[in-house]
Amino acid sequence: MALYRTEAIVLGYRNLGEADKILTLFSPDKGKIHAVARGVRRPRNPLLGGSQLFSYSNFLIMEGRNLDNISQCEIKESFYKIRQKLEPMSYGLYFAELLRASTPMEDKNRELFRFFLKTMYVLQDWQNLEILSRIYEIKLMAIQGFKPEIQNCVECGERVQNKVFFSASMGGVLCSSCFQRDKHSVTIAPETLIVLKNMLIGTYEELMGIQVKDHVLKELENISKHFISYHIDRKLKTTEFIKDVNRLKINRGL
Numbered sequence: 001m002a003l004y005r006t007e008a009i010v011l012g013y014r015n016l017g018e019a020d021k022i023l024t025l026f027s028p029d030k031g032k033i034h035a036v037a038r039g040v041r042r043p044r045n046p047l048l049g050g051s052q053l054f055s056y057s058n059f060l061i062m063e064g065r066n067l068d069n070i071s072q073c074e075i076k077e078s079f080y081k082i083r084q085k086l087e088p089m090s091y092g093l094y095f096a097e098l099l100r101a102s103t104p105m106e107d108k109n110r111e112l113f114r115f116f117l118k119t120m121y122v123l124q125d126w127q128n129l130e131i132l133s134r135i136y137e138i139k140l141m142a143i144q145g146f147k148p149e150i151q152n153c154v155e156c157g158e159r160v161q162n163k164v165f166f167s168a169s170m171g172g173v174l175c176s177s178c179f180q181r182d183k184h185s186v187t188i189a190p191e192t193l194i195v196l197k198n199m200l201i202g203t204y205e206e207l208m209g210i211q212v213k214d215h216v217l218k219e220l221e222n223i224s225k226h227f228i229s230y231h232i233d234r235k236l237k238t239t240e241f242i243k244d245v246n247r248l249k250i251n252r253g254l
C-alpha cells in the first residue's frame, strides 16, 4: 500500500476503539481527509502532539483499504494558544466546523488551506472574536464560490443606494424596487454594507483592530447567519457553544 506525505491541520476527531482516534485533517494537497492515529489515547504516543485539535504538522500517511493510517507526524505549529483559553478555543471549533461543513471530502483547494491556516494564526491574538467571525465567514463563503454581490442589485443590475436589502438566496443586494423578489430579504444599512465590503477585500493584517459599531455587528451577524444557512444544509453545533461561552464571559464581568 502506498505512503504519502502531506502537511495538514487537525479539524476534528472522534475516538475509535480503545486507544485510537480518527482525525479529520485538512491538507493543501488532498483537501479534507480522514486518517487513523493508532494508540494516540495512550500516554507518550509519538502521534499525540500532532493529533491535537488545530495542530499543523507534516504527516506521513499509509493508504488503507478503508481508512488511511498515520505513520508519522512532525509538528510545524501546535497552536496551543488557541486551545489554552475557552474563548479562542470555542471560535476555533466554530471555524473548523464551518470549514468541514462547507468542504466536500478530498477536494483540493490550496487557497482555502492558506486562508484557514492564516485564520488560525490570527485567532491566537485577535481581540474581538465576534468581528473575526464575521470576517472569516464572509471570506470563507467567497473562497467557496459564494462571494456575495454587494455593489449592484442582483435583480436589475443597478448600483444600490440608500435603502438596500440583502438576499441570501439570490446571492447579494437588492435595490428598493426589487427587494420583493425575495420575501426573505433583510434590510442592510449603508454603513453595514461598507464594513462588509471592507471585510471582503481587506487582508487580516489590514482588518486587525477595526472598530465596528454594535448595531452594525448585529446586522452583519444576521446577514451572515442567513447566508450561511442558505448554503450549508446542516445545523452547526458550535454556534450554541459560542453563545454559552459569551454568556459565561458576561456573567463573570470579563
Ligand SMILES: [Zn+2]
Binding pocket: 153, 154, 155, 156, 157, 158, 174, 175, 176, 177, 178
Ligand atoms: Zn434592482
